[in-house]
Amino acid sequence: MALLDINGIGRRFGAVEALDGIDLRVEEGEVFGLIGPNGSGKTTLFNVLTGVYPPSAGEILLDGRPIGGVPPERIARMGLARTFQNLRLIPHMSAFENIWLAQHRRPGMGLRDILAVGGRKERARRDEVETLLERTGLATRRDAFAGDLPLPDQRRLEIARALVRQPRLLLLDEPAGGMTPMETQEMATLIRAVAAPGRTLIVIEHKMDLISDICDRLCVLDFGRKIAEGPPGRVLSDPEVLDIYLGREADDNSGDDSGDD
């Protein structure tokens, strides 16, 4: 059974059909890419998956359990975590605190853990945050306010915050958005490390080199509809995809429009 099973999802905003009958299956351990022009419904799909707003049609199964229309905090506790394209860190809290607060209501955490100010379990959880800071390269930024960090560090911090929830499915919304090619490569390294233990990821990106580098499979959205799905090599050479997404000139510069090297 697929970890995530999306059947005929639709979402309408007034007259705009932001998502229109999307079918997707993401297998356990897969890194799945989601690409498409701006306004094609990628972030809307993330918002529907995380419960920010309910789908107006269709069904979503996470590990066989329906999550369409379930409130976001319940979905979060079912093992789904995400990052945000526009970054939603708490600017006047330190990097450490931003990660630490996200441990809330992980499976097995109850009222006593919420009120705990010390103790062995709490110390272990704090150590875990330190480890994550280390792994995401933020150890020296531990006490800096999140709002003071440069953009690449903020994106890393968002990933660390999502990881501390030990998610079964992690959604990354433009993890390399606004980054230079060098920073993008470092981000690709981080994402590969995150995916290494068999974690399932869905990644939205405009940077084709990053997508083809990290994804096992990907799907292309256009005007809320799925127009292609498959391994990166095949999808990125699909003539229809090239036409609507990569632009007509794409064939003569092999799709490197996003300023890669």
Next chain:
Amino acid sequence: MGSGYALLAIGFTLIFGVLRRLNLSYGPSIMVGVFFGTFLFIQFQAGWYTVLVGTVLGAAIAGAYVERLCFWAIKKGAAVASMVSSFAVWMQLEEGVTIAFPDRTYEFPALGDFELIELAGLSVRQEHVIMLGIAAILVFALHQLLYRTRFGLAVRAVSEDPNAALFMGVNTGRVIFLAFILASAIGGIAGYFIMATEEVITPKFGLQATFKGLIAMMLGGMGSVPGAIAGGLLLGVVEKQAEWYAGAVWRDIAAFMLLFAFLIVRPGGLLAQHTAARDLAALRRV
């Protein structure tokens, strides 16, 4: 009465629309204007137009002071600080007026000796008909100003995105300042006509004006001029009915209960946006 509230609410809503911040000192600024008008009347036996001009001028000057201290000086993104600061200035204005006018209660000149007139079977005070007329003229003038002039374009641009307005070469600080003064002046006109029918003023009028303007604005929907009018008229009607049936205390209770109920059931106000627009707003929220 309702049209007086509507005028109060229009001034309020204009400030909120441009700044997205609440000016609690709005009523007290008007109170300063009204006391200035009274001062002209008592000291110089000024005629009604001089008192009106004095009231508007006083309110505008007090408004300018509030804007400089509580809004212009406070950094962007600190809307709460502005609001609390405007409250602090409210206390200043109220105490200042109390010191300058130690008797607390003063006479305010009536617009004239008017008879009750019969209108469609109802007897109506003539002042109220005049007030309604003035309100209608002001609303029309304001609409023309906002949608037909360069200043109006700038006001609308600033109220949507002050940064982008700056890029277009709009002097946002000045536009906000002028809009603020304009709003306080409209409040001054409202204050004058309300006082001219009540004929007695106290420093508590500041609180009254802030409350009534606020309630009327919220009933109609924040930032909307037509909403302010609808809200003001509704508030006037409800208060009159409550007073008639249950007595003077219940007039204010009814006003606040109405506001509370409205906020819970229909927070967008009478003229709330329809759902599609709200959906789009939700889309942008993420």
Next chain:
Amino acid sequence: MDDHVITVLNNIGGFSFIALSAYLLLLSGEISFGQQAFFGIGAYASGMFTAMFGLSFWIALPLAMLVAGLAAAAVGALTLRLRGLYFAIATLAFAETIRLILVATTWQVDVDGEPVGPNGSEGLGNIRWGFDNEYAPVDFLWMIYGSLGIVLLLFFLMERSRLGSIVRTIGADRLLAETQGINVTRYKILVAGLAGALAAIGGAFYAHIQTTVYPENFDVMLGVHSLAYGLIGGLGTAVGPILGVLLDVGFLEAVEWIQGYRMIAFGGLVAVLLIFMPRGILDERRVHLLRLMLRGRRPDIHGAAGH
């Protein structure tokens, strides 16, 4: 200690509760103009319990907290959908409704041949529990500061625990809180209820020191003052709002020549302070720096150059 000093200290303590109440709501992202309602409910309820029904203050206090807490939680539940200014105005409308209803209500019972109970704008008098049990103002001083100490301790523990960060997360970004698995609805109602109960403590002490309370004691001035205390003192720690109270009641009360111009002075002070410190004296950044210094750490707390 002379009586004036004790009165001032009692006032500082009493107002600290409502200031902390408004502060707690500010942390959760809500501006309330209506905490005076729960201060008033606390005052009236505790006063009625002791004066009309002869209960001990120590029973009346938790009961009054319960009444105010439940009322506050109910208001919190009703206003869940509202944010920012809408919430502020809704709480204001609620508080004014309560105050005006108290003005319109008279309900008196006969106690020792005297009518006792709320009497419209004449207020609720004869709250003689302190007098009957021979409590001097200085005894109330210990009671107030003892309670305040406990409340502050609870605040510090909350700030250390996840509960504090949950409340701050909800305050900073509600959607983010939801996607972190936080049940925002539940916490919002909880915080509203706690804040209401907290304000009621101040009200109960106030009623029993003054022995008579009037509806006009709980007007919007009190509410906005309590909000201002947190914003002056700072949103970074629970000490902030108390610092705000100290500045207003303590400092301005103490300086003689300000008398008569107190509102002008306080108003000006607040307005100028907010220009330079929009999140108060002890804001998050200063508190964070202070904590790091206390722990003897002084690493790079600024990120690299901004954009």
Next chain:
Amino acid sequence: MLEIADIVTSYGKIEALKGVSLSVAPGEITCLLGPNGAGKTTTMMTVAGLLKPRRGSITFEDRNITGRDPGHIVRSGIALVPENRLVFPDMSVHDNLRTGAYSRSDNEIEDDIDRMFERFPRLDERQLQHAGTLSGGEQQMLAVARALMARPKLLLMDEPSLGLAPMIVEEIFRIIRDLNAEGTSIFLVEQNVHQALKVAHHFYLLEQGRVTFGGSPGDLEEDEVIQRAYLGSAETT
């Protein structure tokens, strides 16, 4: 046409620009490339008058415009297409264009609006629609059209391709080339090095608040530009 000489701009204590000098020649497209946080947007904001430089001078057509307010700079012939477009979402497309002409007082504004609609037919179809309902690409076109309404001699464009799909990016760069061909000088900040080098006559590299290279696209291999532009950022991260 535009001469920037040794400007220093800071946010609080942090110096974002540490003495930047560059010039934009009339009739050309000049690009400013560099990593995030290098100070590209700060440079734009300083030229547009939104930030005041602490030191240095900015001259436009031999007039000193250093530290003048944004309104003055728009009137002197410099218009900005801001990063992230910043159109007025609840105003109609038509009114958005009028705000662009705010600094003008002549009576040809409506004619110019008609001209914009001829140039951007997709905006014409949406004249009365609120700008917030447009797609990202349409909003970018509106932002460009709005800036053109000021009749600028020099157009500043801050990351016009940001967040847009590749096909729309192509279209935006086509517009940039067309505008330039009609005689508008353009000063462009971009992170899309590949596209930027295709249209630029001249380019500068900005690293950590300093200009580290200035020349023509032929002067360096594209790979080398990218390498040199981003090496600095690798050290800070």
